[in-house]
Amino acid sequence: MEIRMEIFLIIAGAALVTFIPRVLPLMLLSRINIPEWGMRWLNYVPIAVMAALVAEELFIQDGNLSISSNKAELLAALPAFFVAVKTRSLLGTVITGIISLMVLRYFF
Incomplete structure (x- = not known):
């Protein structure tokens, strides 16, 4: 070779x-040495990036705002959101979202 x-x-x-x-x-x-306010600000960067990625996937279809075409994904996002707020666990949130979407797609 x-x-x-x-x-x-x-x-x-x-x-x-x-x-x-x-x-x-x-x-x-x-x-x-980053000041305390800077460290607090940096703690929100991963959350903001994840929220932007998820919001784009849920609400944007072909470059336009479209809520009606992603009903299963929107419903699956609700339990994932509550798990994220309650546990603050990325793994738990992802697993909840995947399982929720699997169940919704199986039945609908």
């Missing part, structure tokens, strides 16, 4: 482009 230099450079470049944005902020922020 022959390894061409172009393929090797593409793989190495992709690895570098993936590695730098993850490691550079970690290296810089580990040396900086």
Whole structure:
């Protein structure tokens, strides 16, 4: 098996482009003392990202706001939301959402 230099450079470049944005902020922020208000603010970033991803999946259809086409997903999101609020467990929330959607799709 022959390894061409172009393929090797593409793989190495992709690895570098993936590695730098993850490691550079970690290296810089580990040396900086972030104030308490900044740490509280950063705690909400994963929640905001997850909410944006879920909301887009539930409410956007073909680039337009559409609530009527995703009825099973909306119903499955309700128990998942309550588990998320009550337990604050990502694993429990995901499992609840998957099981809820499976049950709804089985019966409807």
